[in-house]
Amino acid sequence: MSHRYSVALKADQFSKAVALAGFKSSYALAKEMHVARSTVMRVRAGHMTPGPAFIGGALTALAPMSFDDLFEVVTI
Structure with a gap:
């Protein structure tokens, strides 16, 4: 049986990193990441x-x- 793989976000660590970086909103983070806020x-x-x-x-x-x-x- 073959395996398939994907990438998942470490949500807690990501949230901590966002806070430490000083982003106050998803909009500000998305703008800096060059992706849509909805993403x-x-x-x-x-x-x-x-x-x-x-x-x-x-x-x-x-x-x-x-x-x-x-x-x-x-x-997956």
Whole structure:
């Protein structure tokens, strides 16, 4: 049986990183990440998996946080 993998947001760690970075709203975070606010809201709520633009934007906006700090690879 083959496995399939995806990337999931570590929601608690992500929220802590957002607060530490000083973002006061989802709009401000989304603007810095260069993604739509609705994308940030959907990923944070678990309704959408983070795609390349979200991951890249998060790593840029929340530097020096690393991929392993904010995301995990999960089996689906």
